[in-house]
Structure formats: structure tokens, C-alpha cells
Amino acid sequence: MLEHTPIQSSGFSNIGPDEDRTGFCLRIRQPNYRGLRMSLVEGIKVVVDEIEYPAATNLYRLGERTYTFDELDAETQARWPVGTAIEVLVDKPGGLDVGVHLVEIEVLLRHPYFPPQFRPAPVHDRRHITIIR
Amino acid sequence: MTSHFQYGVSLYSYTDDFGTVMDLEDAFYHVSETGSTGIEILGETHLPAYPQLETAWLDRWFGLLDKYRLEPTNFASWIDTDIQRRRDMTVEEGARQLTTDLELASRLGFKFVRPKFGVIDEELTPHPIWEGCVERVLDLAAKLDIIIIPEIHSPTPIRHPVVEGYIDFIQRTGTKHFGLLIDTGIFQDRPLPFWQHETPEMRDGAMSFLNGIKVPVEQLAEVIEYTPFIQAKFHHIDEELHDHNIPWEKVIPALKSLGYSGYLSSEYEGKRDPWVAIEQVRRQHALIRKLEREWEQANPSKPKEQRDA
Numbered sequence: 001m002l003e004h005t006p007i008q009s010s011g012f013s014n015i016g017p018d019e020d021r022t023g024f025c026l027r028i029r030q031p032n033y034r035g036l037r038m039s040l041v042e043g044i045k046v047v048v049d050e051i052e053y054p055a056a057t058n059l060y061r062l063g064e065r066t067y068t069f070d071e072l073d074a075e076t077q078a079r080w081p082v083g084t085a086i087e088v089l090v091d092k093p094g095g096l097d098v099g100v101h102l103v104e105i106e107v108l109l110r111h112p113y114f115p116p117q118f119r120p121a122p123v124h125d126r127r128h129i130t131i132i133r
Numbered sequence: 134m135t136s137h138f139q140y141g142v143s144l145y146s147y148t149d150d151f152g153t154v155m156d157l158e159d160a161f162y163h164v165s166e167t168g169s170t171g172i173e174i175l176g177e178t179h180l181p182a183y184p185q186l187e188t189a190w191l192d193r194w195f196g197l198l199d200k201y202r203l204e205p206t207n208f209a210s211w212i213d214t215d216i217q218r219r220r221d222m223t224v225e226e227g228a229r230q231l232t233t234d235l236e237l238a239s240r241l242g243f244k245f246v247r248p249k250f251g252v253i254d255e256e257l258t259p260h261p262i263w264e265g266c267v268e269r270v271l272d273l274a275a276k277l278d279i280i281i282i283p284e285i286h287s288p289t290p291i292r293h294p295v296v297e298g299y300i301d302f303i304q305r306t307g308t309k310h311f312g313l314l315i316d317t318g319i320f321q322d323r324p325l326p327f328w329q330h331e332t333p334e335m336r337d338g339a340m341s342f343l344n345g346i347k348v349p350v351e352q353l354a355e356v357i358e359y360t361p362f363i364q365a366k367f368h369h370i371d372e373e374l375h376d377h378n379i380p381w382e383k384v385i386p387a388l389k390s391l392g393y394s395g396y397l398s399s400e401y402e403g404k405r406d407p408w409v410a411i412e413q414v415r416r417q418h419a420l421i422r423k424l425e426r427e428w429e430q431a432n433p434s435k436p437k438e439q440r441d442a
Contacts, residue, residue, distance in 0.1 A: 003153065033148040082152050112213045118339070124330070
């Protein structure tokens with residue numbers, strides 16, 4: 001089972017070969033009480049040590065499939081289930097330094113049963129997590 | 134003989150515990166430990182391969198129902214009318230969604246399906262496709278013997294066009310497979326704590342319903358004949374069995390006087406620290422059972438012979 005906070009520490013890792021990191025990966029547990037069609041997920045903004053990585057430029061990996069921000073809206077069938085984590089893939093040449101980072105996220109979820117002015121609704125989380133290598 | 138309430142728990146109560154510190158069997162155990170006979174689930178939450186149903190999961194489901202002596206009550210469904218950023222669902226898509234959920238609910242043994250339609254305003258007026266969607270699946274609901282029950286949920290009170298629209302629909306179609314689910318949050322008469330990021334300005338404005346919309350419990354009489362299921366929404370019950378938001382000491386006698394004998398399905402919606410929900414649900418069951426017992430002692434029913442005479 002997953003860590004209780006939406007931000008997962010396990011899985012926080014650099015991407016790419018050791019000498020040529022291209023970015024990093026952050027796992028996020030479905031923070032809503034029901035699994036959502038991907039078209040209801042309006043992206044995830046990531047902030048690491050106060051540097052912002054906007055939702056529109058991140059990639060989202062769910063199982064075998066990787067979505068761009070625009071592709072999320074087109075995916076009206078596949079769902080991000082409760083009790084599972086999505087991987088946010090962030091482009092950052094050189095990757096992140098080994099060590100502890102302050103990571104913040106904003107997940108935007110569109111709940112059709114919320115009044116229009118509350119769509120999308122944000123979910124925030126903030127946690128210190130560690131890059132091992 | 135007086136008819137008693139039926140007691141159940143919605144697994145919604147265990148949000149955030151489920152999938153982190155609680156699996157499906159743990160959830161069954163905690164529900165059965167309250168003395169409940171019914172279990173309510175959310176399709177898109179508790180079916181791991183939703184909308185698919187894997188054979189192994191189905192076997193496990195029936196095994197757990199048997200082991201913990203629980204019956205399926207209500208199956209929660211969502212009609213995501215605002216399905217894409219620039220496109221709403223069509224009636225046909227909505228009807229297909231309801232068909233999927235009715236069929237899933239039937240295979241799992243449920244008697245009720247709660248569709249949550251997208252809304253178009255602050256008063257939670259459902260998207261206009263709701264009526265066409267429901268009308269298209271009424272025959273199927275009849276065939277499966279399932280009642281479709283949209284919920285009346287704060288900030289929508291009982292006396293409201295949304296409720297009138299649903300009752301008009303029942304009267305126009307004559308259906309016995311559509312009704313109302315009352316969420317007891319409409320009776321909340323004291324404020325909820327502020328949510329994450331909520332400001333006093335927000336609470337005074339669009340979020341003012343979180344102070345409680347205080348529907349008078351007497352108004353239950355106006356809708357009880359259309360209400361086969363109740364979600365017992367609550368937020369915090371303290372060590373003295375005192376609920377900080379929902380006036381159970383009014384709600385329970387009102388339901389007893391009206392002869393309600395359907396389910397009260399617990400919906401805990403409060404602090405999400407691990408394992409808090411388990412104890413909160415137990416407190417609610419202790420509190421409601423106590424109030425039911427007190428009402429029955431104060432209103433002993435007449436022996437059957439006398440009633441029939």
C-alpha cells in the first residue's frame with residue numbers, strides 16, 4: 001500500500017544515465033476519494049526548493065501510458081484509481097542534487113458535481129523527500 | 134411491532150485510509166464490527182479495475198460478504214457531465230454510464246445506485262441531461278430491480294426546485310425505480326471547521342453552506358415517501374458521544390415518527406488522519422442506536438391485535 005500523504009517519497013528519483021540526467025520523477029497518490037478519468041485531471045504543478053515546474057510542461061505516466069498535458073483532456077476512459085500513484089515526469093537537464101528537497105504540489109481536479117466556480121479544485125501537499133542518487 | 138432502522142457504513146467513510154493503511158478485507162471487518170448489516174461502496178473507488186470487473190475480484194467480493202455477513206446496499210456512480218474542458222457529456226453518453234453502473238451494481242448484488250450528476254450552478258441544479266439519462270435506463274433498473282437515487286445534499290435543501298424536479302419525474306413516469314437519497318448533512322446546524330486554504334471571506338461567500346443549511350427535520354415528512362435510503366453524513370463526534378454538527382437528537386426521532394425503516398449508511402467526512410474514521414463511525418453507531426432505543430422506549434408500540442382491532 002502507499003504512503004498516506006499524496007506525495008510519495010519512494011520513487012522520487014532522477015531520470016536518465018548517471019552522467020547525463022534529463023529530469024526527475026515524482027510519484028503522487030490519487031488524492032481524491034474516487035478514481036478519476038484522466039480528462040478530469042487538469043495537471044500537476046511541482047515546486048522543488050521553490051523552483052516551479054508548471055503542469056503544462058510535465059508528463060504524466062499512468063501504468064504503461066504516458067500523457068502530455070493536452071492528452072490528459074482527451075483521455076475520457078482510463079482512470080487514475082484510488083490507492084495508486086501517478087508518476088509525474090519533470091524535464092530538468094542535470095536532474096536534482098542528491099539529498100533532501102522540499103517538494104510541493106498542486107493537483108487540479110475538475111469535479112463536475114462542484115459548482116462551476118470551484119472547477120477545477122486544487123489539492124496541495126508539501127513534504128521533504130530525498131533523492132538517493 | 135415497531136420497525137427498526139437498518140445500519141450500514143459507506144466505505145467513503147474510510148477515505149485516505151483505504152489504499153494506504155486499509156485494504157478491502159480490513160474495511161469489511163471494520164464495518165461488520167459496528168454491528169452493521171449493510172455495506173455501501175463507490176464504483177470508481179473500490180472496484181480496482183473499474184469499469185471492468187475481474188473474476189477473481191468478484192469471487193473475493195462474495196467471499197467477504199459471506200464471511201462478514203454483510204449485504205450490499207448502495208453503489209455510488211458519477212455522471213461526469215463536464216467530461217472535457219470544452220465539451221459536456223451527451224444524453225447518450227450519460228445513459229451509457231448509468232447502464233454500466235446499473236449492471237455492475239446488479240452483478241455485485243446492490244439494491245440502490247446513487248448517480249452523482251454534474252451540476253450547473255451553486256444550488257447544485259443537475260445538468261439538464263439527467264432526466265433523459267434516467268428515462269433511458271428505467272426499464273433496465275426495473276429489470277435488475279434496482280432503485281436509482283440521486284442524493285439531496287447540502288447546500289440543496291428539501292424545499293427546492295431540484296427536489297421538485299425529481300418528484301415531478303417520479304409522478305410523471307410512475308416509476309418505482311427512482312427515488313431520493315437524503316444526505317443528513319442538510320440538517321447540519323453548527324459550522325464545520327475551515328478546510329485547507331479556506332478563508333473567512335470564502336466562508337462568508339460561496340462556502341457559507343459549510344456553516345450548515347439547517348433544514349428543519351420536520352420537512353422530512355414531505356419527502357419520506359420518496360426516500361428509500363439515507364446517508365448518515367457526519368463530521369465529528371466527541372468522547373461524550375456529542376456530535377458537533379448534526380442534530381441527531383432531532384433527526385432520529387423525526388425518522389422514527391415517520392416510520393422510516395430503511396438504511397442509515399454512515400458517511401464520515403472529517404479529519405483524514407489514519408484510523409480516525411474507524412473510531413468516528415463506531416461513535417456514530419453508538420449514538421444513533423442509543424437515540425433509537427430511547428425513542429422506542431418512550432413510544433412503545435401497541436400489540437398487533439390492538440392495532441388491527
